[in-house]
Amino acid sequence: MAEPSLSFRRHLIANAVVLAPAVIVLTGMMVAGWLSVEHGLIAMAAIGLCTAVIVRRYLHSFVRFSGYVEALARGDEPDVPRFVVSPAAEELATSVSALDGMWRRQREAIAGLEVSAQTIVDGLPDPLFAVDRRRRLVRWNRAASGLTGTLAAERDLSATLRHPALLDAVDAALEAQVPSDAGPDTGVVELSLGGPPERIFSAHVKRLPRATADGSLALIVLHDISALRRAERMRADFVANASHELRTPLAGLVGFVETLRGPARDDPQARERFLAIMAEQTDRMRRLVEDLLSLSRIEQREHVMPTALVDVGGVLRGVRDLIDMKARQRGVTIAFDIPDDLPPVIGDADELTMVFQNLADNAVKYTGAGSVVDVVARPSGEPATALEVSVTDQGEGIAPQHVERLTERFYRVDTARSREMGGTGLGLALVKHALNRHRGRLDVVSELGRGSTFTVSLPIAPAR
Ligand SMILES: Nc1ncnc2c1ncn2[C@@H]1O[C@H](COP(=O)(O)OP(=O)(O)OP(=O)(O)O)[C@@H](O)[C@H]1O
Ligand SMILES: [Mg+2]
Known part of the structure; x- marks a missing residue:
């Protein structure tokens, strides 16, 4: 620590103050004639010399002490200075050091709390925003920035969420006189954001009992209800x-x-x-x-995984027997390529039969007479982790906008034609749900006028 300098004036004043009693006493003695002027002056000079040395050292101790306190105040971490001639300064310095240690620990604890609060808020799956009494953004979590992109503090909420009903609900919450500390949310607003795909949120607005340290007065939590709305719509459509x-x-x-x-x-x-x-x-x-x-x-x-070991080769041979006759009637040849040593999968044989029967049936139905349908089973991955079964036809193919909707219930590219062929439009929906249950997948590759390939992949059963 650099030694701060002391002004001459300070020295002078300190020496004068310390010397004053001795000078008064000696002068009195000289005036009374108890002490000769000569001896008195010599005594004064001697005392002055001694006190000058002592005062100088004391003054330096205090200057070092104040330098130490200033360094602490700046946030430095100086060593506690040693004061050989001044035990009082030494004690003070030790107490100040203890006080500073306590403050540091408290500051760290507060910073830790701040970090934990943000970590907890960031851990929430729902987007959350906090605004101050003037509706400016104060705080938000990771889900919120994930939803709306980069956010800036102190900007009005309307710059981020431009939804009049929501902004009205926030204003109402901020203006509310009675804090809704125990009561229900001040407002719940439904809003749709972004897209495609469009996402529907229910926004819960809550006023805090009082503004927090960072100025937050109202919270807005968005809960994604798109899946719920979609399910409702699907149920109604269904x-x-x-x-x-x-x-x-x-x-x-x-x-x-x-x-x-x-x-x-x-x-x-x-x-x-x-x-x-x-x-x-x-x-x-x-x-x-x-x-x-x-x-x-x-x-x-759907959420209960099947447990039996299934030989997919056997299932496919069963499907061949079921479909052969229909294929022949329509003049379609079905060629099965099923290796004998296919690894087993964990599954439900009846459901897998239904899956492959539906795919083979579609291929036969939607392909022209005289064409060939290929059913090929192969392990995939190195080492093999899945079993792939593909059903390829040379039919009319399916346009891309239809491909992604094929597994919806009752979805048909050509409704009249499917009906005429006795189809219900539920086949691929059944396939999808059965494969979900098997943790499997259905991939469709199709080209208009050339044909389609429906590929099922199923995870191979782990070796016992
Ligand atoms: N291999 C295919 N080639 C061309 N279009 C297909 C093929 N497979 C399915 N599709 C189209 O997908 C639609 C849905 O198929 P899905 O199997 O769900 O119903 P479906 O065959 O009409 O009726 P179901 O299977 O209940 O008898 C069909 O109506 C058809 O338009
Ligand atoms: Mg079908």
Whole structure:
């Protein structure tokens, strides 16, 4: 630590103060005649010399002490100075050092709390913003900056979330007289952000009981409800679609029953023809109901992984027997390439049969007579981690905008044509849910006019 310098004036004053009693006493003695002037002056000079040395050392101790305190105040970490001639200064310095240690620990604890608060806020999955009484951003978490991009403190919230209803709710919260410390949220607003894909959030606005140290007075938490809304929409669409699919054959049946009871009552030929159509319609309704039931069953079990070991080769050979006849009727050749030593997968044999039967059935249905459908099974990865089964047809192909929607329930590229072929439009939805359950995947590659390849990959069972 650099030794601070002492002014001459300071020395002079300090010496004068310390010398004053001796000078007064000696002068008194000289005036009273108890001491000769000569001896008195010599004594004064001697005392002055001694005190000058002592005062100088003391003064230096205090200057060093104040230098030490100043260094602490600047935030430096100086060593505690030693004061040989001044035990009082030494004690003071030790106490100040202890006080400084305590302050440092407190400062560290406060900084630690600040970091933990931000870490906790950052750990929240929902975007969170805090604004001050003038609606300026004070704090936000990582999810918030992930949603809105770079954020700047002290800017009005409207620069980040330009949603009038939300801003109104925040204003209302900031103006509210009664703090909503225990009560419900001041406001919940639904807003849609970004896109595509569009994301829907429910924004909860809450006023704090009082402004926090950083000035935050209201919190805005956004909760992503896109999945919920999508599920609601899907459920509504699903019910509408299912009803619609059932209504058409049902209306047909009602019509034929009426015709049979009325105009065609005594026409055996018409009766036979109508009964055949009615049987076909009833069969379509039965298939639809069966597919709906399968879908609901698979969905219920979707989160429960199957446990059995399944030989996919065996499953595919079973599918070949099921589909062969239909393929032959349509003039389509199905070529299976199934190696004998395929590794087993963990799965449900019935569901996997349904998956491959649907894919093979589609390939046969949507390809022209005389063409070939290839079903190839192969392990994939090095070392092999998955089993891939691809079903390739030489049919009409599927346009890209349809490819991503194929696994939606009732989604059909050409509804009339699919219906005419007896399809319910649920096949690929069933495939998707069954594969989800198997932690498997479905990839579709298709080119219009050339054909499509549907590839299923299933994780290989770990060696026992
Ligand atoms: N290999 C394919 N080539 C061309 N289009 C296909 C192919 N596979 C499926 N599609 C299209 O995808 C739609 C949905 O297929 P999905 O299997 O879900 O229903 P579906 O075959 O019509 O009825 P279901 O399978 O219930 O009998 C089909 O209607 C068809 O338009
Ligand atoms: Mg199908």
